[in-house]
Amino acid sequence: MEPAPPALLLETVSRRFGAVRAVLPMTLSVAAGERRALLGANGAGKTTLFNVIAGDLPPSTGQIRMFGQDVTRLPTQRRIRLGMRRTYQTSLVFAGLTVRECLFLAERGLGDRRFSWRRAAHCPEMHAADRLAERVGLERMRHIKAGALSHGEARQLELGMATAGSPRLLLLDEPAAGLSLAERHRLIDLLRDLPRSLTLVMIEHDMDVALQSVDRVTVMHNGAVVTEGTPREIAADARVHDIYMGKHGT
Ligand SMILES: Nc1ncnc2c1ncn2[C@@H]1O[C@H](COP(=O)(O)OP(=O)(O)OP(=O)(O)O)[C@@H](O)[C@H]1O
Ligand SMILES: [Mg+2]
Numbered sequence: 001m002e003p004a005p006p007a008l009l010l011e012t013v014s015r016r017f018g019a020v021r022a023v024l025p026m027t028l029s030v031a032a033g034e035r036r037a038l039l040g041a042n043g044a045g046k047t048t049l050f051n052v053i054a055g056d057l058p059p060s061t062g063q064i065r066m067f068g069q070d071v072t073r074l075p076t077q078r079r080i081r082l083g084m085r086r087t088y089q090t091s092l093v094f095a096g097l098t099v100r101e102c103l104f105l106a107e108r109g110l111g112d113r114r115f116s117w118r119r120a121a122h123c124p125e126m127h128a129a130d131r132l133a134e135r136v137g138l139e140r141m142r143h144i145k146a147g148a149l150s151h152g153e154a155r156q157l158e159l160g161m162a163t164a165g166s167p168r169l170l171l172l173d174e175p176a177a178g179l180s181l182a183e184r185h186r187l188i189d190l191l192r193d194l195p196r197s198l199t200l201v202m203i204e205h206d207m208d209v210a211l212q213s214v215d216r217v218t219v220m221h222n223g224a225v226v227t228e229g230t231p232r233e234i235a236a237d238a239r240v241h242d243i244y245m246g247k248h249g250t
Pocket of ligand 1: 020044
């Protein structure tokens with residue numbers, strides 16, 4: 001039997017903005033079901049790479065495959081249909097809606113089908129929304145407005161919204177940014193409990209979060225991949241510590 005294709009395969013993918021070479025030609029392969037962290041100091045090119053993978057920006061060079069399919073020229077919407085989801089560096093939730101309503105909309109999709117909140121109460125997507133609320137530990141907050149959540153809870157809600165509709169490849173951009181220590185531990189637990197069928201690529205500034213949540217780590221610096229390895233290997237790598245201490249040359 002043919003081995004399963006990687007969930008994500010980048011071949012010589014790069015992105016420049018005029019003279020700024022944000023991502024140099026790089027190769028990256030993430031196996032189906034794997035959990036990968038993307039580590040790197042400010043400006044390393046991590047978010048740019050996510051924008052290119054998600055289809056928010058075209059690459060300057062290279063090819064992107066998801067589950068074996070070439071998506072390089074597919075719009076974001078088509079990549080979403082293949083099971084790709086992403087979150088952003090700052091939380092994006094519907095502040096005026098309740099937790100349950102946010103999760104419901106994520107589950108239902110923002111299609112053009114007409115609906116009313118009154119009828120929505122009994123449809124299958126609302127049950128799915130309640131299961132999502134449980135998954136991200138917000139079952140008791142279901143009727144709270146998203147805008148009234150703490151920063152940590154908003155991140156949990158965002159994770160719930162991103163995992164609606166059974167995605168296969170989830171890209172998280174600094175899910176722990178701005179969280180307290182307790183909130184961060186909660187998030188690490190939630191990430192660990194996500195279904196193993198879900199491939200996870202996570203940008204993380206916080207080494208502890210990254211090293212406790214993933215199978216492998218890719219380290220970027222100045223637009224290039226510096227090294228890749230298991231969390232244990234990365235934690236022991238002097239170059240990685242230099243980058244984080246700002247000692248790495250440019
Ligand atoms: N739209 C853009 N136009 C011009 N330059 C850009 C654009 N987006 C990013 N850059 C530049 O590309 C480089 C990489 O930025 P990027 O946001 O990808 O880094 P990052 O690794 O996500 O950093 P951070 O950890 O601060 O989020 C930076 O030098 C940035 O200024
Ligand atoms: Mg970024």
